[in-house]
Amino acid sequence: MAHPGLSSRAPLVDEDDSDSQPLLTRYLYPRPHPHPISNPNPTFTLQPDRSYTYTYGPPSLFANNYVFLCALFASIGGLTFGYDQGVIANVLVMKDFVGRWGKGEEGIGPWEVGVLTAALELGCLIGALLSGYLADKYSRRRAIFLACVVFLVGSTLQTFAMSLNQLTLGRAIGGLGVGGLSTLSPLYMTEISPPETRGSLLSLEQFSIVLGCVVGFWVGFGTRNIPGALSWRLPLSLQLLPGILLAIGCFWLPPSPRWLVGQGRIRDAEKSLGRLRLVGERRAEGLVDGLVKLELLEMQVEATLLHRTSHSPSESYQQLVSNEGDVDSGKPSNHGVKAEWRAWKRLLEWKYRDRTWVGVLMMFFQQWSGINAFLYYGPTLISSLGLPSSDATLIVSGGIGIVQFFAVFPAIAMIDRLGRKPLLRTGSVMMSLSHLVIALVVYQFSNDWSSHQSAAWIAVAFVYIFTASYGVSYGPIAWCLITEVFPLSMRSKGVSLSTASNWTNNFLIGLVTPALMQTSPAGTFLTFSVACFVGYIWSTYVVPETANVSLEEIDKLFRSSAGREDQEIKFQIEEELGLHELVRELEGMDAPSTPA
Numbered sequence: 001m002a003h004p005g006l007s008s009r010a011p012l013v014d015e016d017d018s019d020s021q022p023l024l025t026r027y028l029y030p031r032p033h034p035h036p037i038s039n040p041n042p043t044f045t046l047q048p049d050r051s052y053t054y055t056y057g058p059p060s061l062f063a064n065n066y067v068f069l070c071a072l073f074a075s076i077g078g079l080t081f082g083y084d085q086g087v088i089a090n091v092l093v094m095k096d097f098v099g100r101w102g103k104g105e106e107g108i109g110p111w112e113v114g115v116l117t118a119a120l121e122l123g124c125l126i127g128a129l130l131s132g133y134l135a136d137k138y139s140r141r142r143a144i145f146l147a148c149v150v151f152l153v154g155s156t157l158q159t160f161a162m163s164l165n166q167l168t169l170g171r172a173i174g175g176l177g178v179g180g181l182s183t184l185s186p187l188y189m190t191e192i193s194p195p196e197t198r199g200s201l202l203s204l205e206q207f208s209i210v211l212g213c214v215v216g217f218w219v220g221f222g223t224r225n226i227p228g229a230l231s232w233r234l235p236l237s238l239q240l241l242p243g244i245l246l247a248i249g250c251f252w253l254p255p256s257p258r259w260l261v262g263q264g265r266i267r268d269a270e271k272s273l274g275r276l277r278l279v280g281e282r283r284a285e286g287l288v289d290g291l292v293k294l295e296l297l298e299m300q301v302e303a304t305l306l307h308r309t310s311h312s313p314s315e316s317y318q319q320l321v322s323n324e325g326d327v328d329s330g331k332p333s334n335h336g337v338k339a340e341w342r343a344w345k346r347l348l349e350w351k352y353r354d355r356t357w358v359g360v361l362m363m364f365f366q367q368w369s370g371i372n373a374f375l376y377y378g379p380t381l382i383s384s385l386g387l388p389s390s391d392a393t394l395i396v397s398g399g400i401g402i403v404q405f406f407a408v409f410p411a412i413a414m415i416d417r418l419g420r421k422p423l424l425r426t427g428s429v430m431m432s433l434s435h436l437v438i439a440l441v442v443y444q445f446s447n448d449w450s451s452h453q454s455a456a457w458i459a460v461a462f463v464y465i466f467t468a469s470y471g472v473s474y475g476p477i478a479w480c481l482i483t484e485v486f487p488l489s490m491r492s493k494g495v496s497l498s499t500a501s502n503w504t505n506n507f508l509i510g511l512v513t514p515a516l517m518q519t520s521p522a523g524t525f526l527t528f529s530v531a532c533f534v535g536y537i538w539s540t541y542v543v544p545e546t547a548n549v550s551l552e553e554i555d556k557l558f559r560s561s562a563g564r565e566d567q568e569i570k571f572q573i574e575e576e577l578g579l580h581e582l583v584r585e586l587e588g589m590d591a592p593s594t595p596a
């Protein structure tokens with residue numbers, strides 16, 4: 001029996017009538033998750049139940065250095081996001097900054113701080129929502145370039161701000177770029193990744209975000225005592241560097257083969273995929289050529305299926321493919337407003353609703369784990385634990401970024417070997433318990449910290465345990481999962497919506513945490529503990545295991561959407577496009593029989 005988690009191909013016919021099962025039983029844990037793959041060579045195995053599995057090599061980031069470097073470069077988009085978060089914590093308390101914009105003696109007030117923060121987040125939200133459209137219409141790479149340009153305009157306005165209004169405008173415009181990149185980088189990365197390392201490659205997004213956070217925090221920390229405006233203009237200007245680098249370099253990245261297939265540009269897609277899978281260098285490993293053909297056919301099958309099941313015949317995919325010459329001219333594809341609206345609406349159709357919920361809730365739980373409460377209000381939170389609110393508390397909260405940074409490495413090592421679910425489940429239990437311990441300690445000792453210093457340090461230790469658990473689970477996996485669950489035609493919109501959920505919940509956390517902390521510090525930690533526990537239940541019963549499954553086959557994991565009728569149409573398309581024949585060639589086996 002094939003392992004659905006390991007298999008890049010689920011059985012062609014669903015034997016059990018899963019739609020008639022209640023939701024909880026359908027998703028009952030334990031669902032199988034993949035075996036570790038350690039074979040260093042490309043593999044293709046046809047199972048007796050007609051499912052097949054394939055890998056291009058071991059699940060190691062460095063097995064294919066080209067795809068690794070492309071993904072790492074694209075992840076610079078995440079760096080811009082993290083850097084702002086890290087730097088702003090220091091900028092907002094810098095002497096020159098606070099004094100310059102304030103009225104009279106008082107300096108910058110809480111309202112101005114709120115507006116500055118909200119301007120960026122609002123920009124990010126809009127940027128995230130718009131970028132999906134741009135990614136489909138103009139291509140992933142052009143959209144990345146555009147987002148970089150917008151980000152650079154915003155950052156320049158911030159760096160040279162002469163008034164608070166200009167600064168706010170700069171943050172709103174910069175936010176459009178940051179939000180756009182936070183959608184586009186993972187979207188591009190997922191579409192170039194081979195199945196066996198997609199998780200690790202996607203974790204590079206989190207790596208860059210937290211690297212940006214750490215660098216931003218410590219740069220700001222280092223410049224805070226420089227006299228005058230340079231203290232904050234310098235750290236704000238440094239964010240131009242990654243923006244410029246990505247804007248210039250993104251055209252050297254290979255185009256997303258999946259986007260090209262969606263445009264009907266099969267020849268270009270084949271070229272790009274061949275480069276990404278190192279076909280030239282690996283020709284001697286015979287199978288690689290065949291696997292590239294197989295992966296390309298899977299994409300074509302998905303694109304054709306989506307067109308047949310959701311478009312009018314006048315928009316036939318075959319027509320698009322046969323017009324390849326025209327489309328090759330590089331003109332943007334012609335997505336009408338109607339098609340755009342249809343694609344957004346499709347996210348809520350019953351067939352796809354499950355995936356939309358996974359994307360949106362993934363980011364909801366990531367944010368309600370409380371990570372940003374620690375990042376934004378670290379000093380306040382730590383002083384609520386009884387430690388003096390001096391530089392030491394700033395350093396402690398800066399340390400949270402460092403712990404997050406180091407936690408990405410085990411995540412990269414384990415995410416494809418163990419699967420997403422075990423990490424999510426263990427992470428959420430650890431996070432929930434950590435918050436609980438902190439809540440209890442705060443509740444018990446907050447009246448008299450001075451005689452309970454060791455209790456305060458225990459709480460700090462649990463802040464770090466929480467951060468490490470988050471850093472190997474909800475941090476990186478969220479960015480990975482939201483790009484995996486959507487099929488090609490809806491991927492950009494789905495990732496946009498999920499990223500928008502990240503920004504919305506991020507904003508809400510920023511809004512409610514201070515009030516919650518004021519009302520009850522113990523209650524605040526308890527709230528996050530409960531949220532993490534609910535996250536545990538959700539990741540246990542609802543989230544499917546996507547490790548080592550090709551993007552096209554993830555459809556099968558969402559059983560509710562895999563209607564028998566669609567399965568039959570899919571089988572027919574596979575036959576028409578020659579996928580079954582290729583499978584026979586790869587394994588020298590008989591063709592699978594038509595489903596009953």
Ligand SMILES: O[C@H]1[C@H](O)[C@@H](O)[C@H](O)[C@@H](O)[C@H]1O
Nearest residue numbers: 206209213371372375475506
């Ligand atoms: O994955 C990231 C990361 O963990 C950041 O540190 C956090 O600030 C973001 O909100 C989150 O999306």
